[in-house]
Amino acid sequence: MRWIWIDKFVEFHSGQRAVAIKNVTLAEEHLHDHFPGFPVMPESLMIEAMAQTSGILVGEAKKFQEKVILAKIKKAVFFHYVRPGDTLILDAKIESIAPEAASTSGKITLGKKLIAEIDLMFSHIDQNLAGKKFPEENFVFTDTFELLMHDVLLGSASSNSPESEQNG
Amino acid sequence: MAKSRDQIFGEVQEVLIDALGVDDDEVTDGAALMGDLGAESIDFLDIVFRLEKVFEIKIPREELFPAESLMNSPDFVNKGKLTETGLAELKNKMPYIELGDFADDPDINKLGDLFTVGTIVSYLDSKLNAV
Numbered sequence: 001m002r003w004i005w006i007d008k009f010v011e012f013h014s015g016q017r018a019v020a021i022k023n024v025t026l027a028e029e030h031l032h033d034h035f036p037g038f039p040v041m042p043e044s045l046m047i048e049a050m051a052q053t054s055g056i057l058v059g060e061a062k063k064f065q066e067k068v069i070l071a072k073i074k075k076a077v078f079f080h081y082v083r084p085g086d087t088l089i090l091d092a093k094i095e096s097i098a099p100e101a102a103s104t105s106g107k108i109t110l111g112k113k114l115i116a117e118i119d120l121m122f123s124h125i126d127q128n129l130a131g132k133k134f135p136e137e138n139f140v141f142t143d144t145f146e147l148l149m150h151d152v153l154l155g156s157a158s159s160n161s162p163e164s165e166q167n168g
Numbered sequence: 169m170a171k172s173r174d175q176i177f178g179e180v181q182e183v184l185i186d187a188l189g190v191d192d193d194e195v196t197d198g199a200a201l202m203g204d205l206g207a208e209s210i211d212f213l214d215i216v217f218r219l220e221k222v223f224e225i226k227i228p229r230e231e232l233f234p235a236e237s238l239m240n241s242p243d244f245v246n247k248g249k250l251t252e253t254g255l256a257e258l259k260n261k262m263p264y265i266e267l268g269d270f271a272d273d274p275d276i277n278k279l280g281d282l283f284t285v286g287t288i289v290s291y292l293d294s295k296l297n298a299v
Contacts, residue, residue, distance in 0.1 A: 100213065103213075121213070
């Protein structure tokens with residue numbers, strides 16, 4: 001099973017931009033230790049959320065035919081804490097895409113507040129320069145990911161925009 | 169909008185500082201991208217993407233860093249060294265490159281050392297200021 005760390009997509013513009021939501025809850029056990037009495041979302045997990053949002057955007061651009069792997073964190077800057085009960089909006093854009101890789105930029109917001117800026121590089125590993133071979137089966141994009149796309153595939157995303165769900 | 173070599177160098181320097189997380193004084197003309205600045209394979213693509221944006225040009229795959237097509241052909245590589253044909257192909261693809269000692273001992277493991285900051289600047293110079 002794949003580990004899914006975002007809740008759903010609310011906007012999807014193929015090959016260009018995608019917006020996803022991540023709800024943070026105290027039911028996530030790591031928050032009890034990070035930190036005791038002061039639960040805040042680890043920044044590494046904000047990068048993971050952005051990597052999933054951007055990675056699926058990059059994967060969809062090639063119709064999920066490529067194995068898309070996070071290859072480089074170009075930039076990760078954090079401005080505020082994220083606490084249980086917060087709904088994060090992850091807004092990812094494709095900056096460049098080539099046969100062997102893609103670069104993305106992303107912003108995480110909470111209401112109108114900018115939480116983080118995260119720019120990433122993804123590799124299409126079958127096109128890697130070293131000519132290494134990987135399993136035929138696409139182990140990156142499995143059926144589980146379709147659930148995340150449910151709303152946007154049905155075209156109901158516009159009535160469910162992040163702004164209308166956020167009250168700051 | 170011709171740019172001087174110094175202008176190009178300045179912009180390349182900015183790109184490399186951001187892409188590789190190095191200091192400005194490390195990005196000298198002769199610094200090797202891998203050996204001196206710690207670049208890995210994904211960084212080369214990152215650099216290409218950034219240069220395309222900054223200079224508003226398209227950099228075709230393998231034009232700036234044509235190592236792959238050289239290494240994967242038995243005509244060009246024999247026993248870990250570039251052949252005469254391989255060397256000629258390298259010169260043909262990268263006329264702006266300084267081969268130096270490499271021509272005497274064209275070990276493919278040293279191919280990476282040929283890609284210096286100066287190589288990028290020369291490539292862009294030839295590309296931007298071509299008639």
